[in-house]
Amino acid sequence: DARVTQTPRDKVTEMGQEVTMRCQPILGHNTVFWYRQTMMQGLELLAYFRNRAPLDDSGMPKDRFSAEMPDATLATLKIQPSEPRDSAVYFCASGTLLGLNTGELFFGEGSRLTVL
Amino acid sequence: DQQVKQNSPSLSVQEGRISILNCDYTNSMFDYFLWYKKYPAEGPTFLISISSIKDKNEDGRFTVFLNKSAKHLSLHIVPSQPGDSAVYFCAASAFMQGAQKLVFGQGTRLTINP
Numbered sequence: 001d002a003r004v005t006q007t008p009r010d011k012v013t014e015m016g017q018e019v020t021m022r023c024q025p026i027l028g029h030n031t032v033f034w035y036r037q038t039m040m041q042g043l044e045l046l047a048y049f050r051n052r053a054p055l056d057d058s059g060m061p062k063d064r065f066s067a068e069m070p071d072a073t074l075a076t077l078k079i080q081p082s083e084p085r086d087s088a089v090y091f092c093a094s095g096t097l098l099g100l101n102t103g104e105l106f107f108g109e110g111s112r113l114t115v116l
Numbered sequence: 117d118q119q120v121k122q123n124s125p126s127l128s129v130q131e132g133r134i135s136i137l138n139c140d141y142t143n144s145m146f147d148y149f150l151w152y153k154k155y156p157a158e159g160p161t162f163l164i165s166i167s168s169i170k171d172k173n174e175d176g177r178f179t180v181f182l183n184k185s186a187k188h189l190s191l192h193i194v195p196s197q198p199g200d201s202a203v204y205f206c207a208a209s210a211f212m213q214g215a216q217k218l219v220f221g222q223g224t225r226l227t228i229n230p
Contacts (some may be wrong), residue, residue, distance in 0.1 A: 004159070033218070042122070042222035043160070043205060056217065091159055104150065105218060107159030 002026045006092050006108035014116050018080040021111045023092030024073055030096060032075045033105060034060075034067055037089040046090075049075065082115045089113070119143045120208050122221035130229050135193040137224050139206030142187065146208035146219075149182060151191045154203045154223070163204075164191070196228045 005024040013019055025032050034046040047057040047067035057067055064083070069075045079086055089112045093105040121140045129135045137151075147168045152160035166173040166180045166189070173180050179192045193200055206221040 043220035
């Protein structure tokens with residue numbers, strides 16, 4: 001049963017702390033997205049990788065957010081320092097180039113971040 | 117700059133009736149439109165899609181309609197069932213800024229009442 005795996009599921013931290021969220025995409029998928037869910041904006045695109053190369057991170061606050069793919073089985077999203085306004089659910093999604101042409105992505109269960 | 121908009125945050129429908137969820141978009145470059153369904157504490161899952169060259173796609177109880185001239189699409193669920201209660205996200209896909217992007221709306225929470 002192939003699925004996108006995200007850790008941690010829940011994270012509570014204090015303002016100023018570093019937060020790292022991890023994602024294992026579905027084996028064979030070469031595109032990986034990071035989205036953030038907020039009440040006002042819905043699902044906001046933060047970053048996008050194809051074949052591990054970052055293609056678009058224009059949705060990410062550059063001064064505190066960074067996204068990487070150290071290898072094909074791991075994508076990371078780091079926030080340093082974290083702020084209360086970063087509190088949200090962060091989703092990782094993966095897909096293939098063929099599926100992506102029709103827009104279909106497979107999402108993980110999300111990482112709920114609360115910054116106090 | 118919200119390129120995909122779902123103006124109804126919530127919708128309540130009686131079981132057995134038709135549910136109609138609406139979505140508007142602004143970018144004429146979008147070539148695919150999709151609906152995703154999301155249950156609490158889970159990630160969104162793909163529901164149905166439609167190419168920009170079509171105006172209707174049907175899959176069981178779910179039908180998506182596309183009106184390109186109005187830049188509007190809708191999802192019809194008939195008959196509605198309690199298990200359909202979820203948040204529905206409209207999404208649009210296009211090649212933008214060197215990458216194939218999937219842009220989502222804000223979501224509509226659908227509640228099916230028995």
